[in-house]
Amino acid sequence: MTVTVKTAAPRSSASSRSDAGRRRTRRRRRLTVLAFMSPWVVGLGLFFGYPLLATVSYSLTNFDLINSPTWAGFSNYVYMFSKDPLMWVSIENTAWLTVAVTIGRVGFGLLAALVLVKVKRGAGTFRTIFYLPALAPPVAAALSFVFILNPGTGPLNQVLALVGIQGPLWFNDPAFAKPSLTVMAMWTSGTIIVILLASLLDVPADLYEAASLDGAGAWNQFRHITLPSVAPVLTFAVVNSIIVGLQYFTEAVVAGSVASGSSNPAGSSLTLGYPDNSTLTFPMWLYEQAFHQFHMGYASAMATVLFVVSAVFTIVLVRRMRATGVGEEE
Amino acid sequence: MKKAPMAVVLGLATVLSVSACTGTGSPTSGAAAPVSSNEKVTLTVWSNFADRELAGLGTTMAAFHKAHPNITIKNVGSQDDDKITQSIRGGTPPDVAISFTTDNIGQFCSSGSFQNLAPYLSRDKVDLSTIPKATKDYSSFKGTRCAMPLLADVDGLYYNKAMFDKAGISSPPKTISELTADAKKLTTYNADGTIKVAGFVPTPGFYENTVQALSPEFGAKWQNSAGKSSLAASPGWSEMLSWQKSLTDYYGQAKLTKFTSQAGQEYSPDNAFQAGKIAMIIDGEYRTAFIKAQAPNLDYGTAPFPVTDSHPELYGTAYTTGTIVGIPKGAKNAGAAWELIKYLTTDTKPLVSLANLLGNVPTSTVALTSPDLKLPKQFSTFLGLFAGGKLQSNPASSNGGAYIKIVEDFNLKYVTGRSSDLTSGLKSVDQQIDNTNSLGN
Secondary structure (H helix, E strand, C coil), X not given: CHHHHHHHHHHHHXXXXXXXXXXXXXXXXXXXXXXXXXXXXXXXXXXXXXXXXXXXXXXXXXXXXXXXXXXXXXXXXXXXXXXCHHHHHHHHHHHHHHHHHHHHHHHHHHHHHHHHHHCCCCHHHHHHHHHHHHHCCHHHHHHHHHHHCCCCCCHHHHHHHHCCCCCCCHHHCHHHHHHHHHHHHHHCCHHHHHHHHHHHHCCCHHHHHHHHHCCCCHHHHHHHHHHHHHHHHHHHHHHHHHHHHHCCCHHHHHHHHHHHCCCCCCCCCCCCCCCCCCCCCHHHHHHHHHHHCCCHHHHHHHHHXXXXXXXXXXXXXXHHHHHHCCCCCX | CCHHHHHHHHHHHHXXXXXXXXCCCCCCCCCCCCCCCCCCEEEXXXXXXXXXXXXXXXXXXXXXXXXXXXXXXXXXXXXXXXXXXXXXXXXXXXXEEEECCHHHHHHHHHHCCECCXXXXXXXXXXXXXXXXXXXXXXXXXXXXXXXEEEEEEEEEEEEEHHHHHHCCCCCCCCEHHHHHHHHXXXXXXCCCCCEEEEEECCCCCCCCCCHHHHHHHHCCCCECCCCCECCCCCHHHHHHHHHHHHHHHHHCHHHHHHHHHCCECCCCCCECCCCCCEEEEEEECCHHHHHHHHCCCXXXXXXXXXXCCCCHHHCCCEEEEEXXXXXECCCCCHHHHHHHHHHHHHCXXXXXXXXXXXXXXXXXXXXXXXXXXXXXXHHHHHHHHHHCCXXXXXXXXXXXXXXXXXHHHHHHHHHCCCCCCHHHHHHHHHHHHHHHHHCCX
């Protein structure tokens, strides 16, 4: 016992010293990690956490941008879902554009990448040509499309007239305004094309050779080799396009304003959503409420709803990405 | 464990709410003292003027500087209402703000973003009786005068005299049915059936075809005595929208849209009236200055805009709006700013000078009869309309004229055939306007 006690004491002391040392090491490591992460943590808190909490806070007030906000409870949310008809119109338009822009960008991007990957001569030139529209500023792109799709003087309708087709009114017709915006979004999908092209070039050629020897046709090769190989990048393209659709703003504002023929500056209340509010997106209506109608509290409530919707989409898609292995180290 | 983060979030939200609720101060009250002659002050004046018009304003303000050598003026153009509001929020407003739209007057006055001028008017015993009622209305809100009218715009009919002569029309139309008949007579088509020259374009939102500009000629009322929206109860609205739709249907909506989509920008030399592609338009008096500068050879005349056949007595009615000027909340030199505003808006000489330089209507009845007014002969129509006692403006609102978008949206929807029930449509518009006005109150 004595021996045990005698021998145990130094062992315990050594063990506690060792535990203390480990704790210190752990603490130091944590502090080091925190120190390295601190710029990100501060940035996240300042530029995401605080604005988010402030937005939620303002959404529960009446706030005209000039005077102090006054408590309004949930009245902004009640108004949003019961008394604001344009809110639903803007949600419908945003949903339409999100679906169409996502299908258009990803579909067209994949198609263009599949064509480009086959091109051998002048591949660099063609890839540059397909990517270039992505560099066009949104305002310039919108102006160009309104010009091209002008129902009276636009080159597209003039060409259609030559072959006996009466062109539609495009941006001046509520039925064609959103499809016109979708075409524009497809035209500027160069970034999607480039990443899909890179992904396609990474697919091992011997897979196609083996499949070909097994008698697989072009469709089966695409379905069983190409698609699974580029699936992670496709998922990223879908996430990216959904975010673009949910935030659709500049192009719709400029196109509506210019097509209306109004002399009011772009973003003016009267031209937002032209024609017939068919291009009025949720972010546009939020902007109108905040800065033209001076309902910052209501706009904050709209922003909160948009955040929740975006977050849900992001969580679902990130889980889907993880399931397909995107972001996982091989 | 899960409750702790939620408690932190709610706690932070509460702190933010409290801090948000105490962020700004109360509006300035009382009149700032005028600057003494030995005190040097620099006034920053913001407006949305540019080029020729900004230079005109500068010339007029130079005369003020000459009379007050201690007050230097920095004349800054291309500043719209969004920028003015932003600067007030940021605590760096100009000393004097000139706004081009009267849609925001309700917000400027009710929020205190433009200072109440009543103490200044009272202290300096400024006589506002020389300013017409409609002009006073669009520069104040619910009894609070936070701005002064700088120059007025008045709408009337512009017509191409050469086209009238060619079509055998001897005088401008006085009623809507005469206008419609003349428009049809003046319209010509290309070989492919597209419109070559439109007699009159009824499309809502095209150039100055706004609901504010057209509704007075139909006797249409915006609100009832309780301040609620009352478009459905005012027959003028139905008459106006029905007329616009019938004329649109006459042309064919697609044809008309193609025609307007290739019309030149309103303020460019390609303006379709100036280019001889439209025979008649509704427009403001400022068009005379644009024609003088951009299409000096155009043979045109002006007249009061025709009125609905059911109310011929309305002839001479005109929509008026204009430029307003105020002292933003937080202005550093409010005393000197008021001196400049008083000079620009109540002194006949600068009013006449600005009217001559900018081609707008001076806002006092004294300036209207000044022999120094040197404006084209066509301008006299607008001076007559301004002095005629039948001016109308649209009501001010505290939400930036949100109701105008609602009405314009329905106007376009009905005229282009996407809504067929006028009565229930107007009732729905009333409901939407009242709902919008309730938000934030």
